[in-house]
Amino acid sequence: MKKLQHVVFALGLALGASAAAAPAHAQAFNWRSQDGQTINLMLNNHPWSQAMRDLVGEFTAKTGIRTRIEIFNEEQFRARLTTLMQGRSADLDVFMSLTSREGAVFHRAGWYADLAPMIANPALTAPDFNYEDFGASIRSASTFGNQVVALPINQEGPLFYWRKDIFARCNVAEPMALEDLPDAAAKLRACDANQGVWAARGIRGAVPYALSAFIYNLGGSYALPDGKPGLSQPASVRGLEMYANLLKNYGPPGALNHTFTQVIELLGQGRVAMTHESSNEFANIMRFAGRAQDLGVKVLPPSRDTRISKPVAIGWTATISAHSRRQQAAWLFLQWATSREIQAKLVTAGVAPPRASVFQGAEFNAWVAEQPIRKAWADALIEIGRTGTGVYQSPTDRVPEARDLIGNAVQQIVQGQMSPADAARAADAELAKLQ
Amino acid sequence: MVRERVARLFDGVQLVVVLIVLALPIAWTFLSAFKPRTEVAVLPPKLFFTPTLENFVELFARNDFLHHTINSLIVSTGSTVLGLALGIPASFAIAWHRLSWPATATLFARMAPGTLFLLPWLLMFNEIGLVGSHLVLILTHAAITLPIAIWVLLPYCDALPRELVECAQIDGARADQVLRLVVLPVIMSGVVVSAILSFVFSWNYFLFALVLSGIETKTAIVASFNFIGEGVTNWGALMAAAVIIALPPLILTLVIQRRLVGGLAAGAVKG
């Protein structure tokens, strides 16, 4: 009996020891495990990338990993990325990707390393990393099958910016419903013919980003219940029509070539009273004299009839190249860059974090307290993070092509070549070919 | 005499008009480089403003533009020299034999869209481990400068008096002596023009460097695109970059255009 007790005790000891050993092994995660490595990062020109360039010294101090950052403007970024990945270049470790746009195609081409095993491995992932802190919809945008292809680095979406002072001067109430926009535009025009009223994107490929909330809020969608293109549904046509008519009747001349570059100049210089433009431009707009005081910003108002508010919300991601030979070091970078601590610092550079918890931090609150409009901007981003969608074209893998066709429909309406219903029908026929 | 003076005056008037049309946008670029970023696109344009150097600080302190500019200098000089070294003898040979096809053949690198070369060249130069080096950029840019050198030099070589070369042959000159002592002095104007053009084309070409350069060998022209983008468009820095990028070719042109008067007009025929 006593002997047995000894055996049991010994066994217990052994078990206890091994049980103790397991957490010890898990805590083997070490920020300096890749000390001395150098990783290459290729980033798209974006507020996040600019902020990274300034912050990355902290990463090197923390991990001993040196980084070489290259930033390219979007057109060149695409050309370089596509070529390097097709050439299976090992020179690239981390790159930025808009998974809502190109994720399916890049995933099938085998360009993304699988992050799921790394997230699951406690030896590789910091204990406080907390992947679930990212919202479910954000996570799903970068998950294909069982493979996690990327980590979200920001969230962004088009927001409604309007000049409170001009609205007040003209006695026009702040638009509370989408249907108020055309009325407000008409009143502003009548009040001061010299003041530009509206500006928004007109270049084909760029249009759907700003257009889609008009379609969604009015109860429309890009797809029929069976998945076929649904731009010609009555509610979708109404959305198309409202966007196109605002541009046509109240937009600046030459709007069909406009994208964020021109829209922001117009808003910044005070030449238009309202627009629907990216949240990313916030920091840029604030640089123009007076705008921090006289501008309002919020999510595009919901429809009065449907009460729907379904804005576009997308997020850039950071991902590891499947051809990288330094994936562990790259993974450390991704963890660091998407950590709560770093994302809190990014807010002050105008980058909205995908981790909702960051919005409650002390650093964030101090920054918001400096200017009231910052609070409005942050609130809008929290809202689109909750209610937004990253899908704004009919179901297809050929996303950029589909968005181009949708933008083309808007251009045809603005140019008066087709009625909204005809343009939508023609677009649907083309969109069906991409499915 | 009077007529000549009128003609000269008329020339002057034309020059002033052209100067205004060509130089105003350039002057605007240069002025804009010293404006705050939000004032570059403002209308009516501000002629009087407090100049700022913030754009150049952005360029050199945050973007390492000096390094990019040095890379550009290495690549453009290298490819211009290589293009001329291959192009001068080729042009002479093509003209001497009254051919056209070799000139056309070398031009193929400029007949296709540049994007056609990106992936094949990446694969090719990856194989021999040159990607990311200055050499790969010099070689690929020479594919552009070579046809420019050949085509610019062709009219000069075509006009070369045959007897000059034949005399040298009778005197027993070797081929390299013919080229160096007889041909080169006569086509000097052409060499100057093709040097300027080769340099500018190599300097402003970004597509090959976009894919084949490494972080350490990135050229200024590739970096110049980095001032535009959603949320990050920086007009001031872009204009400052334009100034820095335009200066070296301008200085080169200013220095060597003096040698444009030469060739036959200088009396080389008499020799």
Add this chain to the structure above:
Amino acid sequence: MRRVPLMPNSPNFSETVRLERERRGYPRLGSPMIARSSLRGSYIWMAAPALAFAVAMIGFPFAYAIWLALSEVILGSPPRFIGLGNFQRLATDPEFWNGLKLTLTLYALSITAQMILGTWLGLLVARSRYAKGLVRVILVSPFMLPPVVIGMMAIVILDPSFGIANWLLAKIGLGPSLWLSDPSTVILTIAGLDTWQWTPFVALIVMGGYLSLPSDVFEAVEIDGATPWQRFWYVTLPMLGPTLVTAAVLRSVDILRFFDVIYLTTQGGPGISSTTLNILAYRRGFEFFDFGYASAIMVTLTAVVFGSVMVFARLRRAVAW
């Protein structure tokens, strides 16, 4: 100096030039057979390094591009050889025919304007005593600006709502133009931009060519009492022939492939009214990841460019003096 009888408005000035050259024993470049018979010594090997270099650099890319053009290569799917399938698709693609039409229209407008203005400017700068040093350099400088700056400059200057161009038009009492935003003016505007930037390039080539012409021929014509226009038309222009061919060839290859400024300012719009072949190929390839089809467009565009170069290569013989 031997006199040639001159009839007003007759091509006798060029006859003067020809005789003058003959007197000095210059070869007659227009007739290759005679030239070849007077050949002593062969220098063709001097072209070998250049040719070898060109073949080494462009051989593989062209072979690769043609293989791509004959295959269906869509990112994310395995490549598949389809023979002429992409070219059949081209033949029935309205965007391709639209692109070809735009490419050729842009080409015709730009090359004509640039050759005429470039010749005028080149001669003006070469003979003018005011245009020396810095002035001369400024006159040839627009093509030294980086393409991204030209594009962004076009955005700021030509934007119909905040651009300075319409503001100036209004100041002098003219109506506004939509410039790049109107399908009916966009190609014309792009041609204008390109002409602004590249006329000085033609001018520089012409200036170099003019300055190296044998000055005694001009003196001979001067003594014959020719008017400036006669001198230009019958002497300068024929003698500049080979130089102009060079300028036209170098401009042709670039205008037909013109990309940066169009992409920066319009991305091929409004609609597809500025989607030239090169823009179309880029969008198909790098935006839509349809590389086989993009390659077929590029190969076709290369053939178009090659055609235009061949025309000028033939002209090179015709204009030789």
